[in-house]
Amino acid sequence: MSAKLENTLNQLKVLILCGLAVLITQAVNLHGELEIGKATLGMIIIVLVSVVAVKIKEALPLQIPAFAWASLISLILTTPWSPVQGVVLDLTKQISAGQIGTVILALAGISIGCKLNDIKKLSWKIILTALIVFIGTFFGSALVAEAILKVQGII
Helix, strand or coil: CCHHHHHHHHHHHHHHHHHHHHHHHHHHHCCCCCCHHHHHHHHHHHHHHHHHHHHHHHHCCCCCCHHHHHHHHHHHHHCCCCCCHHHHHHHHCCCCHHHHHHHHHHHHHHHHHCCHHHHHHHCHHHHHHHHHHHHHHHHHHHHHHHHHHHHCCCC
């Protein structure tokens, strides 16, 4: 088996496992009210878009992350002029973005946990970076929220 094909199969395995984890967390979150058939088809669409995005990233010499390609593909599939828009939206609306985020954060935590010795070498610098990021995110979000509330005339 060629290295490229093996790499693609490994990527697909990881995405399928992540998709299964998202479906399980979604089913638990909705207390059994999830339409399993539609949700599974929706997750297959998300996995396929992800695989195509990763392959585009690998094929092009541009320094554009795979999530940007996935966003572009998703945008094209769901625009009003797309012939598959209705089907894609109907199937993927079964999947909560929050559940996808939960799985991604869990995997990120596991990944970081495997590299604790490397993180220890960063010492106080990582704490300073984290504080700056947290503060910047908090105040950035507050400024955006305030601007939107002012535009709406609420404040």
